Amino acid sequence: MSGSQGVHALVRRAHEERVLAILRERGGLSRAQIAARSGLSRTTLSEITGDLLARGAIVVVNTDARDRAGSGRPAELLALDPRSGQFLGVDLGHTRVRVAVADAAHEVIASAVEEYPPGSSWPLRLAAGVDLIDRVAREQGIILSALQGIGVGVAGPYPAGGSRADVLAAFSARFAAPVIVDNNTRFAALAEASGEAEAADVLYVRLADGIGGGLVVGGRLVSGAGGAAGEFGHVKVDPAGGACRCGKRGCLETVAAVRPALAAAGVRDLGELALRREEPRVRAAMDRVADALGRVLADAALILNPELIVIGGPLPFAVPGIVTRAGAVIAAEMIPLGAGPLIRAARLGDDDGARGAITACFLQSPLLADYPAPRTPGSLS
Amino acid sequence: MSGSQGVHALVRRAHEERVLAILRERGGLSRAQIAARSGLSRTTLSEITGDLLARGAIVVVNTDARDRAGSGRPAELLALDPRSGQFLGVDLGHTRVRVAVADAAHEVIASAVEEYPPGSSWPLRLAAGVDLIDRVAREQGIILSALQGIGVGVAGPYPAGGSRADVLAAFSARFAAPVIVDNNTRFAALAEASGEAEAADVLYVRLADGIGGGLVVGGRLVSGAGGAAGEFGHVKVDPAGGACRCGKRGCLETVAAVRPALAAAGVRDLGELALRREEPRVRAAMDRVADALGRVLADAALILNPELIVIGGPLPFAVPGIVTRAGAVIAAEMIPLGAGPLIRAARLGDDDGARGAITACFLQSPLLADYPAPRTPGSLS
Numbered sequence: 001m002s003g004s005q006g007v008h009a010l011v012r013r014a015h016e017e018r019v020l021a022i023l024r025e026r027g028g029l030s031r032a033q034i035a036a037r038s039g040l041s042r043t044t045l046s047e048i049t050g051d052l053l054a055r056g057a058i059v060v061v062n063t064d065a066r067d068r069a070g071s072g073r074p075a076e077l078l079a080l081d082p083r084s085g086q087f088l089g090v091d092l093g094h095t096r097v098r099v100a101v102a103d104a105a106h107e108v109i110a111s112a113v114e115e116y117p118p119g120s121s122w123p124l125r126l127a128a129g130v131d132l133i134d135r136v137a138r139e140q141g142i143i144l145s146a147l148q149g150i151g152v153g154v155a156g157p158y159p160a161g162g163s164r165a166d167v168l169a170a171f172s173a174r175f176a177a178p179v180i181v182d183n184n185t186r187f188a189a190l191a192e193a194s195g196e197a198e199a200a201d202v203l204y205v206r207l208a209d210g211i212g213g214g215l216v217v218g219g220r221l222v223s224g225a226g227g228a229a230g231e232f233g234h235v236k237v238d239p240a241g242g243a244c245r246c247g248k249r250g251c252l253e254t255v256a257a258v259r260p261a262l263a264a265a266g267v268r269d270l271g272e273l274a275l276r277r278e279e280p281r282v283r284a285a286m287d288r289v290a291d292a293l294g295r296v297l298a299d300a301a302l303i304l305n306p307e308l309i310v311i312g313g314p315l316p317f318a319v320p321g322i323v324t325r326a327g328a329v330i331a332a333e334m335i336p337l338g339a340g341p342l343i344r345a346a347r348l349g350d351d352d353g354a355r356g357a358i359t360a361c362f363l364q365s366p367l368l369a370d371y372p373a374p375r376t377p378g379s380l381s
Numbered sequence: 382m383s384g385s386q387g388v389h390a391l392v393r394r395a396h397e398e399r400v401l402a403i404l405r406e407r408g409g410l411s412r413a414q415i416a417a418r419s420g421l422s423r424t425t426l427s428e429i430t431g432d433l434l435a436r437g438a439i440v441v442v443n444t445d446a447r448d449r450a451g452s453g454r455p456a457e458l459l460a461l462d463p464r465s466g467q468f469l470g471v472d473l474g475h476t477r478v479r480v481a482v483a484d485a486a487h488e489v490i491a492s493a494v495e496e497y498p499p500g501s502s503w504p505l506r507l508a509a510g511v512d513l514i515d516r517v518a519r520e521q522g523i524i525l526s527a528l529q530g531i532g533v534g535v536a537g538p539y540p541a542g543g544s545r546a547d548v549l550a551a552f553s554a555r556f557a558a559p560v561i562v563d564n565n566t567r568f569a570a571l572a573e574a575s576g577e578a579e580a581a582d583v584l585y586v587r588l589a590d591g592i593g594g595g596l597v598v599g600g601r602l603v604s605g606a607g608g609a610a611g612e613f614g615h616v617k618v619d620p621a622g623g624a625c626r627c628g629k630r631g632c633l634e635t636v637a638a639v640r641p642a643l644a645a646a647g648v649r650d651l652g653e654l655a656l657r658r659e660e661p662r663v664r665a666a667m668d669r670v671a672d673a674l675g676r677v678l679a680d681a682a683l684i685l686n687p688e689l690i691v692i693g694g695p696l697p698f699a700v701p702g703i704v705t706r707a708g709a710v711i712a713a714e715m716i717p718l719g720a721g722p723l724i725r726a727a728r729l730g731d732d733d734g735a736r737g738a739i740t741a742c743f744l745q746s747p748l749l750a751d752y753p754a755p756r757t758p759g760s761l762s
Contacts, residue, residue, distance in 0.1 A: 234716075333629065335627050
């Protein structure tokens with residue numbers, strides 16, 4: 001390869017791959033959105049999308065009515081040909097496995113859930129997951145051999161008797177596609193961050209039987225050096241507090257996980273909690289939960305300066321006021337930062353882990369390995 | 382370009398650029414280290430490095446005695462031709478400007494420092510910086526028009542009357558090379574993280590007149606959504622504590638910055654603090670500093686799971702026991718993570734900000750824009 005023709009083709013191909021990578025990561029986008037993300041001029045981009053449309057590599061998926069300005073015509077959204085790839089997300093929880101399949105346009109085209117007894121062994125959970133995938137393929141017409149990637153979220157941070165390597169080995173042995181394994185709460189964080197806001201810096205915390213969390217920094221999921229990032233549940237909130245399963249005392253989990261929260265409120269279960277949440281004793285208990293949670297998230301926000309904090313899990317689902325009050329605690333601590341982060345309840349339901357696993361496939365597809373995530377430059381002023 | 386010849390050339394060129402990018406980021410590396418970072422086979426890599434050596438794009442810089450095994454010959458370290466690029470780092474502090482110039486092999490080949498009165502205006506600081514650069518160029522033989530990149534660190538987080546945009550405009554108007562501007566403490570974090578340990582996930586905090594910090598996640602400096610990541614100084618450590626300049630009460634800065642630490646110890650300055658650090662009252666005061674610092678860093682480490690925590694600044698330089706004791710506090714809180722991070726005192730001196738600014742140039746060189754940092758996959762087990 002030599003001469004200007006070769007260089008031109010190289011540049012053109014690099015531009016083309018960048019456009020395809022952006023569509024693979026984000027699903028349907030308008031030409032203006034692709035231009036903003038790719039840094040390509042409208043003229044160059046128009047040439048490239050025209051060629052890709054003519055070759056059938058991308059398609060017009062629909063028109064975006066939100067972009068319609070007064071008398072203008074709606075902006076066309078472009079996406080990869082949905083038939084060009086399917087991705088499988090699996091969430092191996094403590095009591096159920098959930099699977100979802102998305103096409104290259106990011107539409108979920110099949111999903112299912114199967115319960116197993118709490119405390120089931122890892123071999124049983126893995127077998128239930130593989131069985132469920134086979135059933136979804138059979139009943140919902142998914143061709144497993146054509147999968148482009150598989151993401152598997154596993155409940156953590158204490159996979160009793162199981163390891164990431166076991167899960168990776170089990171799925172890699174069964175399927176030809178590349179497999180990504182990570183914590184399911186971290187995948188949920190990625191799914192929440194990949195919503196319409198497309199936030200690049202996000203804290204996500206889930207108040208459930210335990211307290212897990214996930215961080216997205218610069219558009220990428222943070223694993224940490226040992227794969228243990230996101231342990232919001234074991235930040236100390238009360239040096240004189242109760243014993244935690246981790247061996248320490250007064251961790252956030254001893255205050256704001258479902259069981260201690262129910263005990264403090266004097267109710268039996270989440271249904272009763274939701275019904276009685278306006279009673280004084282219940283309110284006071286939930287205020288303590290929100291205050292402890294808010295302090296932990298405020299400290300994290302001072303250090304990470306996220307644009308979005310998402311609070312999820314069954315406890316705030318039953319008592320949405322927890323999110324409001326924790327948000328006020330966080331806002332009060334953000335003085336040095338100027339504008340603080342947006343704080344909201346989680347939007348996705350129980351399929352957040354499976355959806356995030358699929359998002360991780362889109363982001364980490366080997367085809368994308370050469371492309372960094374779009375980055376927003378920081379500013380001091 | 383078409384056919385297998387074109388594709389082969391494209392792949393070859395991509396491999397070649399990847400090797401150059403790795404050497405640009407890291408300086409001298411052995412072939413084995415390049416192989417590990419690039420994912421290329423030894424055979425492919427050998428072809429590529431042979432060709433690059435023959436063309437003079439890279440050179441053998443020295444041999445690494447540490448790699449010498451028993452009777453084996455020492456591993457050759459490869460680097461970009463040092464003449465192929467020079468990078469300028471500038472650190473605009475509160476009381477002095479420091480500049481350093483490094484060649485493409487990451488060697489610092491020129492440096493200087495110039496003081497100005499505390500509280501100097503931003504225009505004065507900028508003018509002093511540009512003057513110092515001109516002097517270094519004249520006296521130490523740097524050709525400014527040949528610079529490949531300029532990194533400028535500015536003291537923060539409160540640049541009174543100055544903004545990132547002003548600094549960027551001033552340096553961009555004066556020099557042809559691309560300019561990166563960021564907080565100087567954050568650059569110091571990057572410089573510490575880029576030491577021999579080459580840690581990808583690092584927390585850095587500096588106890589000085591104020592308390593600043595920086596985070597490196599996945600080998601990249603974290604700016605946060607608003608450019609304000611790293612505000613360790615404004616995490617609350619004592620709800621009943623004293624008023625902070627930020628408007629809140631009981632921030633870490635009200636306990637562990639130089640002025641309150643000196644007051645608690647009953648000494649006038651850092652010299653006296655260092656001399657009297659074994660006296661009971663001084664020890665007790667420094668223990669309180671270390672305990673507060675340790676708690677803040679422990680919470681951050683639970684959330685970010687770093688492999689390394691670096692504590693710098695004049696206060697721990699005067700009282701190294703602060704690092705030891707804060708490290709013990711952190712270690713005690715790491716129970717859920719298993720192995721905790723390494724905790725150490727900063728190794729670099731006052732030129733850490735300028736060095737980090739140069740490192741940022743290497744990492745963010747436009748030539749590198751298409752290459753993500755090498756990532757270590759996380760693991761759950």
